[in-house]
Each structure stands twice: as C-alpha cells, then as structure tokens.
Amino acid sequence: MNIYPSLSQRLNTQHQAIQQLIAGVSTQQLNTPMAPGKWSALDNIAHLAIYQKIFVERMHRIINEDTPAFERYNGDLDPEFTPYRSMPLTDLLDTIEAGRVTILNLITQLSDSQLSRIGIHPRYGNLTIVKWLEFFVLHEAHHLFTIFQLVNAPQ
Template sequence: MSLYTSLSERLKTQHLTIEQLVAYISNDKLITPPVPGKWSALDNIAHLARYQKIFTDRIHLILNEDTPVFDRYTGDLDPEFIPFKSMGLRELLDMINTDRTTIIDLLSGLSDTELSRIGVHPKYGRLTILKWAEFFVLHEAHHLFTIFQLVNGAE
C-alpha cells in the first residue's frame, strides 16, 4: 500500500496549476467574489493554503493516535483562516509550494503500515492515510475548478 503513481504525481504537480490559472488575471478579478458572501478566486487559494496545514496536522494525528475522529473542516468557521484571506497571491503561492514539499516528504517517508493507519472522516468514515491523501488532492481539484470558473467567468 504505497503511494501509487497517479496520487504521487498529483501531489507533486497539481498545485502548480493555480499559478497557471491566475496568470494575467487582474487583482480586481482575483479578489472579487461572484456574489456577496461567496469566496473569490483569491479566497479559494487562501483556503487551499490553509487546508494544507490542516491536512498535515491530521496526518500527524493519525500517525500518533489510534483512529482519531475529525470534524468537518469549514474555512469560514476557522479563525486561523482569516489571516490567510488577507495575504497576497505571491505569498499564498509560495506558502502552498513550501507546504506541499512538506506533505510530499511526509507521505513519501511513510511505511505501508503507516499509510494503512486510520482516521475517521465525518462523511466518508474510516479512511487510511492513503485515502486521506486521495481525498486531499480531489478536494484541491474541486477548488482548482472553482478558481478556473471564477477567473474565466463573464466580466
């Protein structure tokens, strides 16, 4: 049960898509929510930066506790998300790149036994670390698509 190729490659490269999606997009477009109360493209990027830290913390808990149970993560209810929302694009991208290296190193260094350890997701139930990693990249892909939609929507 090691990191399979498609998961490993997405962990290594998927986040790089953000910079391509927002290249040549004005700051006004990045920070403007589609409707009041919804996240802008930059808010989605800030969420991805914050969630990487949440994910890393969860992996460490799974490694150090027996079958921890997690609440659903909701950015708007996380007081530590607020400072991320005030960061600029370059700062967020740099943070995402740095933290992604940490995630890749962490996951790549785990044994099959460690990758098999379980954490309980409130909706998806008992997930191995390997499945948590798959969930992580799928969650990120969802936000990448949202960013794509926001920056390519009608003016």
Template sequence: MKMYNSLTERLRNQHLAIAELVAGTSNDKLTLPSMPGKWSALDNVAHLTRYQKIFIDRMHQILNEDVPVFDRYNGDLDPEFTPFRSMELPDLLDIIKADRVTIIDLVSGLTDTELPRIGVHPKYGRLTISKWAEFFVLHEAHHLFTIFQLVNSTE
C-alpha cells in the same frame, strides 16, 4: 505498500496549476466574489493554503493517535483562515509550495505499517492515509475548478 503513481503525481504537481490558472488575471478580478457572501478566486487560493496545514496536522494525528476522529473542516468557521485571506497571491503560492514539500516528504516516507493507519472523516468514515491523500487532491481539484470558473467568467 505505497501510494499509487497517479496519487503521488497529483500530490507533487497539482498545486502548480494555481499560478497557471490565475496568470494574467487582474487583482480586481482575483478578489471579486461571484456573489455576496461567496469566496473570490483569491479566497479559494487562501483556503487551499490553509487546508494544506490542516492536512499536515491530520496526517500527524493519524500517525500518532489510535483512529482519530475529525470534524468536517469549514474555512468560514476557522479563525486561523482569516489571516490567509488578507495575504497577497505570491505569498500564498510560496506557502503552498513550501507546505507541499512537507506533505510529499511526509507521505513518501511512510512505512507499510503507517500507510494503512486510519482517521475517521465525518462523512466518508474510516479512511487510510492513502484515502485521506486522495480526498485531499480531489478537494484541491474542486477548488482549482472553482478558481478557473471565477477568473474566466464573463458575467
């Protein structure tokens, strides 16, 4: 049993869209939230950077604990998210790239007995590692679309 090809490919490559989506965007536009209290495009990149670390930690917990139960992640309540919000785009992209290698190495090296291991999400219930990986790339895609909207908005 291994992860299906489209999931593996999205894990390997989807994050590369960030640099393309923001290419040529001024720093003012990158840091401008759509409205007060909302995240800017750069905040969304920072969130994706931080969330990769959360995902790696969760994968290790699933592999090392018997059916761990996770709280819903909320960046606004995570004190470790704050330093990422003050980073420059190139630094965030470097961290994302490095952590994605860690993610790929981790999931591609899993055995047939490790892949079906379960972690419990508060909304989606019992998820295998493959389902967690799917959730991860879908969550990332949601933020990629938000970044696209923010940097291309004419309002």
C-alpha cells in the same frame, strides 16, 4: 499499501496549476466573488494554503493516535483563515509550495503499515492515509476548478 503513481503525480504537481489558472488575471478579478457571501478566487487560494496545514496536522494525528476522528473543516469558522485571506498572492503561492513540500516529505517517509493507518472522516468514515491523500487532491482539484470558473466568468 502504496501511493499509486497517479496519486503521487497529483500530489507533486497539481497545486502548480494555480499559477497557470490565474496568469494574466487582474487583482480585481481575483478578489471578486461570483456572488455576495461567496469566496473569490483569492479566497479559494487562501483556503488551499491553510488547508495544507490542517491536513499535515491530521496526518500526524493519524500516525500517532489510534483511529482519530475529525470534524468537518470549515474555513469560514477558522480564525486562522482570516489572516490568510489578507496575504499577498505571492505569499499564498509560496505558502502552498512550502506546505506541499512538507506533505511530500512526511508521506514519503511512511511505511506501508503507516500508510494503512485509519482516520475517521466525518462524511466518508474510515479512511487510510492513502485514501486521505486521495481526498486531499480531489478537494484541491475542486477548488482549482472553482478558481478556473471564477477567473473565466464573463464580466
């Protein structure tokens, strides 16, 4: 099982869109949620930063355990998410870049049989590591779109 070219390209570069999406956006706008109780653009960026760490932990479990099952990740319930929400934007972007390097270093070392290992997603069931990687970039893309919406909403 291979990591196909479009997946590889998105893993390598998709996160870099954040800087383009938020270029010229005020700190106030980055910190303003669309509705009370919802995440701001900066909260979404913080979520992407911490989720990479969660994702790496999950990949290690899939590699080292037989068919581990995972609970749904909820940032609002993760005590580690709170400090990320308080980080400066530049630190979050650096954390995302470093996390992506960690993910890429991990997955490029995996054999085809390791890429075929299964982890159980709470909603989508048995997923190979390749499918988990696809889920990861689609999840990230969802948050990138949310960031786009937040920073381009009429004020």
